[in-house]
Amino acid sequence: MKKFIFIFFITLTVCTAFAQSNYGTEITGEQKTALVTTIEKAHKQLTSLSANFTQEKTSALFTDKVVQKGTLNYKSPKQLRWEYTSPKAMTVIFSNGKVLLKNGKSTTTNPNKMLNEMGNMIINTINGSFLQENTAFKTRYYKNKSGQIVAVLTPSNKKIQNYYKTIVITLNSNTHLADKVVLNENNGDTTTILFTDKKTNVSLSDSLFK
DSSP: OTTTTOOOOOOOOOOOSOOEETTEEEEOHHHHHHHHHHHHHHHHTOOEEEEEEEEEEEOTTOSSOEEEEEEEEEETTTEEEEEEEESSOEEEEEETTEEEEEETTEEEESOOHHHHHHHHHHHHHHTTGGGSOOSSEEEEEEEOTTSOEEEEEEEOSHHHHTTEEEEEEEEOTTTOSEEEEEEEETTSOEEEEEEEEEEESOOOOGGGGO
């Protein structure tokens, strides 16, 4: 439960020179400053977000990938609905500090503290709060061969370090929202989440978050 909810996320680290890596060419100095400013502006203009997602988990424990699909709905500043639709229906709702877990006909309120913290981190990623310096992650930005921006996050927070080695986010070149998130766990497992059909600043009913 703690792992499936942990998705996407962004911060900064200061560098002064270009470097090559598997992610592409590192963005540093004035170019990084300009990039962060552009991303911050895009997130500040975001009032809502709807999207579909496909989540694939690869593990040595499984013969095949475990594939889940669903939808997300976000409404500024603190409302998020993360809903799995297949192969099993399950929904987690974060609304102004309150957490609801819906599993079939069962609804649990504020299931655990960790889930609440993870929800806040997801929301802060969507609204751009994690672009500011903090102690949870160290982040570097790269431009890959396709011209996309890739943010590589290395956890500094000990709780997060217990689960993840790195979190890699590929940003859409136009909207600067996440197209793909790859979570590399310490045990070697990998979870990849692809976001499609994103719609921004659409009208969302408050009933989605109840």
